[in-house]
Amino acid sequence: MDDISIRQAVPDDAVALNRALGQLSSDMGDAHAASVADIARFCFGPSPVFHALLAEDADGDIVGLAAFSPFFSTVYGSVGMYVSDLWVAEQTRGRKLGQQLLAAVRAFGLEAWNANFIRLGVYHNNPKALAFYERIGFEPTADTQFMTLAGMAYDALGEKQ
Numbered sequence: 001m002d003d004i005s006i007r008q009a010v011p012d013d014a015v016a017l018n019r020a021l022g023q024l025s026s027d028m029g030d031a032h033a034a035s036v037a038d039i040a041r042f043c044f045g046p047s048p049v050f051h052a053l054l055a056e057d058a059d060g061d062i063v064g065l066a067a068f069s070p071f072f073s074t075v076y077g078s079v080g081m082y083v084s085d086l087w088v089a090e091q092t093r094g095r096k097l098g099q100q101l102l103a104a105v106r107a108f109g110l111e112a113w114n115a116n117f118i119r120l121g122v123y124h125n126n127p128k129a130l131a132f133y134e135r136i137g138f139e140p141t142a143d144t145q146f147m148t149l150a151g152m153a154y155d156a157l158g159e160k161q
C-alpha cells in the first residue's frame, strides 16, 4: 500500500472526484445525477455540505474515496460523521484501503470536531460491504428505520407551511 496515499480533496479534484463517485454509483447500479458543478459547490463552495478524502496511486489516479458530513447527536452529546460514499477501485480492493479511508475519516473528524462516531447506510443487497463494515466493528442500528422524503412528497411539505 506504499504506492497509495490518502489526502483531502481540493477544488482541482472536482472532475476526478465526480468520476470516482460516478464509478461507485455504477458499481451499485445507482443513477448518478451529480455534476462537476454540484461537486464544486457542495464540497468546495463557500458553504460546503460534505468533505472528501481521496486515495491516489503513484500515477496520480484516484483509486478510492470517502465522502462524509458531520452532524451533531444530542444522544451522544458529540459530533459524528455520516459517511455518504465509500469506494475503492475494483483492482485495488482487498488491500485494506477501505479500512484506511475510514480511519482517515475518523482522524479528520476527531481533529475538526472532536467527533467520536461514524454512521453510514449500506444496501441490504451488498453483503460484501456489510461483512466489511461488521469486521471493522460497525453494528446495525436495529431500532431505527432510515426514512427519505423526496419528490412530490417533499414539494408538498412546502405547501404545509
Ligand SMILES: CC(C)(COP(=O)(O)OP(=O)(O)OC[C@H]1O[C@@H](n2cnc3c(N)ncnc32)[C@H](O)[C@@H]1OP(=O)(O)O)[C@@H](O)C(=O)NCCC(=O)NCCS
Pocket (backbone or CB within 6 Å): 024, 027, 086, 087, 088, 089, 092, 093, 094, 095, 096, 097, 098, 099, 100, 121, 122, 123, 126, 128, 129, 131, 132
Ligand atoms: C466495500 C469496499 C469499500 C471495501 O474496500 P476494500 O479496500 O476492498 O476493503 P478492505 O481491503 O479493507 O477489506 C476487504 C474486505 O471488504 C469486503 N469487500 C466488499 N466488497 C468487496 C469487493 N468487491 N472485492 C473485495 N472485497 C470486498 C470483503 O469482505 C473483503 O474481505 P476479505 O478480504 O476477507 O475478502 C470496496 O470493496 C468497494 O468499494 N466496494 C464497492 C463499493 C461499495 O460497496 N461501497 C460501499 C457502499 S456502502
